[in-house]
Amino acid sequence: MQDNPPRSFRDDEIDLVELFQSLFKQKFLILAVAALVTLMAAAYAFLATPHYQVQSILRPVDRGSLDELNSTGVYDLTPSEALSRVGAGLSSYESRLAFFRDHQALFSGLIEPGRSLEQVFEEFNRTSFTMLQVDPKKAAGQSEFVGLSLTYPRGVEGVEVVNGLVTFVLETERARIDSDLKVLVANRLLNIEQKINAARASYAASKEARIAALLEQDTLTRAQLQDELHALRSELKTRRQSRIAVLDEAIQIAESLGIDNPTTPSSMSESQRQGQVVRTEVNSREIPLYFMGSAALKAEREALNARRSDDFIEPRIAEIEKELTLLKQNRQVEILEKRQNEDLYLKDLAEWRQEAAQLKGIKFDTSALKLVRLDQHALEPLAPVKPKKALIIALGGVGGLMLGIFVALIRNLLRPRQTNKP
Template sequence: MTEGYVEEQLDNRPNNSDEIDLFDLWDDVVENKVWVLAGLLGCIILAALYLLRATEIFETQVVIKPPSDVHVLELNPPQLSATKLSSKGEAVIYEDEIFGLTAEQAYQEAQKAVLSKEYRKAFFKDHIPVIEEFGTVYSDKLLMNQNFANFDRLFSFSVSNAKKDTEQFTKLSFEFPDSQESAELLNAFVVYALVKKLEEIKTTLSGKVQAEILNLQYQVDKLKEEYKGERNRTLLLLNEAKHIAEKVGINKPAFDKNQVLTEEPPLYMYGSKALNAEIGAIKNRDSMAKDLSFGEEYFIEGVSQLLYRIDQLKKLEVDYSKVKLALIDEEAIPPTSPIKPKKLLILALAGVAGLFGGIMLALIMAAFKRHKEARRRRALKRLEKKNG
């Protein structure tokens, strides 16, 4: 019994050799090649089934570039530019620019628009009926903000590098499960963003024009009030001087016009006749003003220029249909092939994984067979010794 036990332990002892016989491994793989083929075909079939069920993703893009000066000409009319209005070549009445937008500034505004998450969210809400048809993008189980987050991730952007690129551009890329809809949605978004930004500019321009009109009108009213106060004061002084001249009997100027005076003589010394004429001229301005374009305001220094400025601003018309904040250099077109899933790559990876998996199965099965064979031999030896 002791001898049999020792032999059994010797048979079960591990092989301490670190050497691996590659030829034995190759023989094991060849002998169990069915498992290699099974692993390879199994992974490829699973990958193919995945590709058949996977949602295809298409990518399209739009490229915008800066406009030329002619495209923003309507936003820079002379009425809005820096202007100096003066009366008799003296004090400046107006010198600030009301509004102006260069081609570069227009492009920057357009760039902000197409990169704006706020605009994308507004566009998303307006196009939910189209987007909700695609379950991978929209789900009724999610909140509005969650659905928008999924939609927003479909956009990607790239901007030209001044050091590397010769031209300025902004590229918008969009991924979507439908080829035709991807192009239509991206084109619609770009137009939506540019129109929205132009509406903001229109509102800003209109607001600044109205604010300037109110400011100029305030200046006009202020000058008119000052004029009326000065007019009444002048009439009072002239009437007072006329009364004094009549009292002292001065009808004509009481000084020689050719005489050099060291100081201005009192008004009454001009004589009642001259004073009456001056009073009459001031009072007759009302009737004279009827024949003038700006009425009595013509006599107020600076008012006529201000009123002309107001009139020009009120008549200002901007044809926004001629304005382009950016040029669409490349419109989105329906892509002919999806970018996801990458079929060849997935099949290749599945093949590699299946091959390795199959080899591992083959080696495991070979090891299992050797183990069974070893146990069978040990059992036979024990049986022979027992019978012997």
């Protein structure tokens, strides 16, 4: 019985020893590819346009730097708010574009034919500027700051761009504060003027209402006094007529009794004691009027009939006439109408004028206003940040070596392989 031949590996299986031997045989190819890639990386590292990086850091000022502005009583700005406003200006696309348009000489290396200034700036702004701020996750242990970082190619004056942009934003914010301050002062003054005009209108209306009320009260009082006067005179006339009627009756009684002169009941009784006896019973304390005698009663009646006015009998009538005379001219109304400087009677006018004088006296120079503290100026960089030559060459060498090995492996796979025959 014949022994079975030993089994061999299939054709598609890889012998590691053979693979390493194949790679070793192609070592010069691998080294050549690695050298070529490394050379290409070195060429790129030395021929690529270098890019530099500069930055500027801003921090809040102390409160004393803004005290003069805040002491105006119109504008209130804290150091944190000032830093935030400057940071917003630095990150503003509009501010950067305005600076770019005003300082095109600093960006001469970016100008390319066929591209507008806006297109050139759009690309540069998107890829070159970076805002530096406190990390919110680590804000507890960091002091507040705002920074601007610029990565720029050769041909751009990066240092002047960053420092110039910071100065430009600061000047813009100062101008904006100056404009806001003037607007606030003007609005405050306009508001005060409106208050004064409203107070004048209110005073004029209240004065007219007061005069009308006083005159109306005088008219009412005058009418009431005249009514009272008319009622008193009517009463006095009625009383006079009633007295005349009483006198007529008493005269008739006196004549019927033969009493011509004033007498008393007792006297009359004694004179008639020898003749006819007249008994008179007096129940009231007053002596009947007819005892005055017909002569006296007739004299009084004639006097009453001859009277033209009863005013002197009632003292109140004199008082009413006095009051009516006083009501002919209301001195309070006369004084109100003769007022010349009515502003003196306006409430809070002195306070408003004092505030207006203070506002008009505000002469704040914002050009010297210190909004932020410049912690770090942009300085000329010592070396470019990219391309990083050593790293590129090293990566090129590693990549070239890997590529060489890959090429060697491909060649090894594509090479026809020998098989053992029985």
